Amino acid sequence: MDAANYLYLSALLFTIGAVGVVVRRNAIVVFMCIELMLNAANLSFVTFSRINGDLNGQVVAFFTMVVAACEVVVGLAIIVTIYRSRRSASVDDASLLRR
Amino acid sequence: MMMNSTSIVYLIALPLAGAVILLLAGRRSDKWGHLLATALCASSFFVGLYQLSLMFNRPSQERPVSQKLFEWISVGTFKIDAGLLLDQLSICFVLLITGVGTLIHIYSISYMAHDPHRRRFFAFLNLFIAAMLLLVLGDSYLNLYVGWEGVGLASYLLIGFWNEKPAYATASKKAFVMNRIGDMGLSFAIMIAFATMGTVSFIGVQAAVEQTSTPVLTGIGIMLLVAAIGKSAQFPLQAWLGDAMAGPTPVSALIHAATMVTAGVYLITRSNFIFDAAPTAQLLVVIVGAITLMFGALIGTAKDDIKKALAASTMSQIGYMILCAGLGPVGYAFAIMHLLTHGFFKAGMFLGAGSVMHGMNDEVNMRKYGALRKAMPITFVTFGLGYLAILGIPPFAGFYSKDMIIETAFNAGGSKGIILGIVTLLGAGITAFYMTRVMILTFTGTPRWDEKAQPHESPWLMWLPMAVLAIGSATSGYLLSSNDSLVKWLSPLFESHEEHHELLPPIIVSALALVMVAIGVAIAFLKYSRREIDAVAPKNVSIFTRIAREDLMQDRLNEAVFMRPGQELTKTLVKTDAVIIDGAVRAVGRLTIATGLSLRRVQNGFVRSYAAFILMGALAMIVAIWVVVQ
Numbered sequence: 206m207d208a209a210n211y212l213y214l215s216a217l218l219f220t221i222g223a224v225g226v227v228v229r230r231n232a233i234v235v236f237m238c239i240e241l242m243l244n245a246a247n248l249s250f251v252t253f254s255r256i257n258g259d260l261n262g263q264v265v266a267f268f269t270m271v272v273a274a275c276e277v278v279v280g281l282a283i284i285v286t287i288y289r290s291r292r293s294a295s296v297d298d299a300s301l302l303r304r
Numbered sequence: 305m306m307m308n309s310t311s312i313v314y315l316i317a318l319p320l321a322g323a324v325i326l327l328l329a330g331r332r333s334d335k336w337g338h339l340l341a342t343a344l345c346a347s348s349f350f351v352g353l354y355q356l357s358l359m360f361n362r363p364s365q366e367r368p369v370s371q372k373l374f375e376w377i378s379v380g381t382f383k384i385d386a387g388l389l390l391d392q393l394s395i396c397f398v399l400l401i402t403g404v405g406t407l408i409h410i411y412s413i414s415y416m417a418h419d420p421h422r423r424r425f426f427a428f429l430n431l432f433i434a435a436m437l438l439l440v441l442g443d444s445y446l447n448l449y450v451g452w453e454g455v456g457l458a459s460y461l462l463i464g465f466w467n468e469k470p471a472y473a474t475a476s477k478k479a480f481v482m483n484r485i486g487d488m489g490l491s492f493a494i495m496i497a498f499a500t501m502g503t504v505s506f507i508g509v510q511a512a513v514e515q516t517s518t519p520v521l522t523g524i525g526i527m528l529l530v531a532a533i534g535k536s537a538q539f540p541l542q543a544w545l546g547d548a549m550a551g552p553t554p555v556s557a558l559i560h561a562a563t564m565v566t567a568g569v570y571l572i573t574r575s576n577f578i579f580d581a582a583p584t585a586q587l588l589v590v591i592v593g594a595i596t597l598m599f600g601a602l603i604g605t606a607k608d609d610i611k612k613a614l615a616a617s618t619m620s621q622i623g624y625m626i627l628c629a630g631l632g633p634v635g636y637a638f639a640i641m642h643l644l645t646h647g648f649f650k651a652g653m654f655l656g657a658g659s660v661m662h663g664m665n666d667e668v669n670m671r672k673y674g675a676l677r678k679a680m681p682i683t684f685v686t687f688g689l690g691y692l693a694i695l696g697i698p699p700f701a702g703f704y705s706k707d708m709i710i711e712t713a714f715n716a717g718g719s720k721g722i723i724l725g726i727v728t729l730l731g732a733g734i735t736a737f738y739m740t741r742v743m744i745l746t747f748t749g750t751p752r753w754d755e756k757a758q759p760h761e762s763p764w765l766m767w768l769p770m771a772v773l774a775i776g777s778a779t780s781g782y783l784l785s786s787n788d789s790l791v792k793w794l795s796p797l798f799e800s801h802e803e804h805h806e807l808l809p810p811i812i813v814s815a816l817a818l819v820m821v822a823i824g825v826a827i828a829f830l831k832y833s834r835r836e837i838d839a840v841a842p843k844n845v846s847i848f849t850r851i852a853r854e855d856l857m858q859d860r861l862n863e864a865v866f867m868r869p870g871q872e873l874t875k876t877l878v879k880t881d882a883v884i885i886d887g888a889v890r891a892v893g894r895l896t897i898a899t900g901l902s903l904r905r906v907q908n909g910f911v912r913s914y915a916a917f918i919l920m921g922a923l924a925m926i927v928a929i930w931v932v933v934q
Contacts, residue, residue, distance in 0.1 A: 227916045235912075300909030 211252040218245035232284045232294045236277075243273045307362075309369040311351065312388045312441060315398060318348040319405075320434035326427035337423035338416075341430045342409040348433065349402035356395055364796050367392055370443055381502075389443035389506065392793050396640060397440040397563075397570060400647045404562045405433045407769035411655055412554040414765035415662060425465060425552065432458035436563050440570060444505035445494045448571070452490060452535070455564045456483045462559060463551040475547035482544040486534015490571075493527035496520065510577045518582060525578050525585025529592065532568025536622045539596040543858045545619055546603070549611040553658030556611055561618045561654050562647040569625040569643050573636045576798050579629075586630050590720075593627025594727045596620065599856060601734035605741070606852030608841050609668045610657045613742050614650070617694070620731060621646050627724065628709045631716050633798045637791040638708040644790075645701035645780050649693035652773030656687035659762040659770065660746060664753070670745040671837060672754060677747040679759035682767045684747050686774035691743055693777035695736050695821050701781030703814075706732060708785070711813045725808075729820050736824030744832045752837065 218241055225238030247266045254262025288294050322344035326337045333340070359367045368391035376386040390398070409429060416422040435454025442448040464476030498504050500520045501512035513521065532538065537545035548560050559565070572579060572589060579586045600620030607613040621642070628639040661668060663680055677684045689700065696702040710732065714725035753759065761767070784790040808816075841853075851857055906917075 223919050227912055227919065230912070296911040299911065 208252055208256050211255075212249055215245045215249040215252065218242075218248065230295045230297055232287070232296050232299075235296055236280055236284065239280075240273065240277070243269060306389075307366060307369045309355075309371050309390065312355070312369065312371045312390050313373060314351050315348050315355070315402070316388075316434050316437045316441065318344045318351070319430040319437070322430035323427045323434060326423055326430065331423075334423050338409075338413050338426045341426035342406065342413065344430060345402060345409050345433055346406045348437070349399070349406050352395065352398040352402050355390060356399065359390075359392070359395060367796070376446075382498075384444060384446055384504065386447060387443040387505075388441045388447075390441060391797060393570075393573065393640070393797055394440045396644060396790075396794075398437060400644055401433060401436050401440070401563050404647055404651050404773070405429070405558060407772055408554045408558045408651065408655070411557075411658070411766050411769040412552075414763050415554055415658055416552065419552075421465070425462075428458055428461045428465070429554075429558070432462065432559060432564070436567075439567055443507075445490075445497065445509070446504050448574075449490055449494060452531075452567065453487065455559070455567065456480065456487065456535075459483070459548070459559050459564055462555040463548045465552055465555070466550070469550075472550040475544075475550035479544040479548045482541050483534050485541055486531045486568075489527045489530025489534065493524045493531065496524050496527065506574065509575075513577050513581050516581075521578055521582040522584045525575070525582040526588060528571055528575050528578065529585060529589055532571050532589075532626065533592060534568075535571075536565050536568030536626065537596075537619050538568065538592050538623065538626055539599050540858070540861075542596060542599065542619050543855060543862060545615050546607075546612050546855055549609070549615050553611065553654060553661060556615070557651045557654030557658065560615065562651040565618060565622055566625065566643050566647070569622065569629055569639055572626065572629040573640060576633070576636055580632060580799055586632060589630030590627050590716075590724065591630075593623045593625070593630055594724060595623070597623030597627060597731045598727060598734075599623070601731050601738065602852050603855050604738035605734060606849050608671050610660065610670050610673075610742060610746065611654070611668055613670070613738060614654055614657060617735065617738065618646075618650055620735065621650065621694070624706065624709050624728065624731065627728070628712060631712050631724075634715070635709075635712050636798050637794045638705065638712055640794060641781075641784050641790050642702075642705035642709055644784060645693065645705040645777070648773050648776035648780050649690040649701055652770055652777050653687055653690040653694070655766070655770045655773065656683050656690065659683040659766055660687075660759075662762050662766065663759045664757050667754065667757065670742065671841060672752050672757075673746045674749045674752045674837070675747070676759055680761050682761055683770065686767065686770040687747070688743070689774040690777045691739055693781070694739055695825070696732060696817055697821070698814075698818075699778075699782055701777050701779070704781030704785040707810070707814050707817055710817055711808070711810055714808050714813060725813075729816055732817050733820035733824040736821040737828045740825045740828035741832055744828060745837060748833065749837060 222238040222240075222242035222245060225241065226235050229235055229238065247269050250262040250266045250269070252262070254260060254266075284294060287299055291298055319341075322341045326333050326341060329337070355369075359369075368389065370390070371388045373386040373388065375383070377384040409426070412422075412425065412429065416425050419425065432455060435451050435458055437451070439448055439451030439455055442451055460476050460480040463479050464473050467473040467476065494504055497509055500516055501509055503509060503512060534541045545560060545565065549556055551560070579589065597620045600616045600618070600623055604613050604616035604620060607616055625639045625642050625646070628635040628642065660673065660676060660680065660683060663676075663683075664673065667673070693700040693702045696706045706728075710725060710728040713728045714721050716724055854860065
């Protein structure tokens, strides 16, 4: 199996995630799309690790997972708080800093 | 090598200390300030006498002495020491300045007795004496320049001494500003000298003259002439002197008659080596002198203000000196001689005018005087001696010094000599006319006083200096010219005399001059002595009188040629500044604000648009990297 295919898949997943972040309004969906992008990046790390035959990429992928887990905790907490105060999970409604 | 001395500096240090003490001590010195100032000025005079006695006892080549004070400027090869030079020329000035200065200090004690700011007045007088001494004692043009500016400052302060009157404050400003033009000339001369010769000391410049091209020397000469014109109130910068009479009368006597205004003559005489090598500049000097001597004399004929009449006369007499100094080595000594005698008789007459004003409630209009001979006999006699001296009646001072100038002018050779001779003779005639007019209006005829006027003789502190100056007016000419003593004394400084063109023998010149004087006196008598004089200046007078009353239109000319265009230029510059310079600055500001306002729209508060920007940025970066790597 050609390692490049994994990279194509990674790029595809990342693009889907990026497009999702830009077009969707629901904070939960946006959040999931961010996770998708992170994992697409993870996939390319692992692939490069495989191609180069060392463990650096694998190690970075673990780090990314840890950071992503933390980010999920913080991010979900923010989303829940916003939902409580504004009765909406739309990211477009959270624009108080505009002025 | 010149001899060194350590005592020259005291000449300057004594009056300078007086000025510093009086200004720093403030009101605490009100009681004794005038006495200290007078004592210090007098002691400076005695130091001068001591230096003169030392100088007498040395052979003529060893007479100049110098003193290095400190290293002033030392930049690379450019080195200037603050140094003093006392030679045969500067000692004449030192004695004139400190001698007449001391007399005027004494006079001022009484004249300014009722002025609440008398101490300040004496501080400024001492400052002036110190600056003027530095001017004549500096051993380089740069040191001279310091003194030159110093006397300008002192003159400004003293003209505007009663600056609570706006007109007086304006007069002092006018004098200062017009002097700046001359000062600019002097600074240019110094810069040209330094750029071409690499030195600004008198000795250095004198040595470098031979290797310097004539155009450069002419440039330096003309710039020095501009300086002299400004300081000595010569045409076309003479307009400030009349207004300078706003200052207290002792100031007019000391600064605007005897000493400061003669600094231009000193400068030209001191720079004789430059002018001798630059005939064009020298010719200009003569022309300026000739024009001014007529100019001043004509103004003098129409002035009713006694001080302004005397100021016009000063202008005219300095014109004589400048003219004579422009005639080259034959003239320098006579210019200095007239300067010294003029210092006596003009200072004496100014003090006389001050005495008259003192007795007449500060009235300066001669039409309100009349018949003061009885009320002020001492003033009449001392003023009269000065009058005889300025007319050039033998054996009074002016006879020797002015006749020498007329004779030298006639003997200048060719048509130049004849023109100059006629101008100086005419000037002598007009001088006789306007001075006789002053005498008649002031001292003879019927009283035309204000009701309140109580003319009385001045106290002895005032008439004593007048008497001393009157004695000087009577005798100084004879003393200075017997055996050619002053000429011989000064001769080592100047190049030896060229061959003498003898156009007219001295006796004929003297006779001609006396005839001119007699005509002038006679006309004045016919015009003013045989009929009543109006107490108010008549209005329906000829156009010539009107022009002469207005200083021959010089103020109008200055206003039309310099002031109005200057104002226009300033206005244009202000507008340029407001529109172009400020406009450019404001445009930059407005552009920044507009950019900021339009960029603000990007910050719309939508998270997704921020995310889109981040994405686009990242993509752009990737594309950029890809392009570079490719």
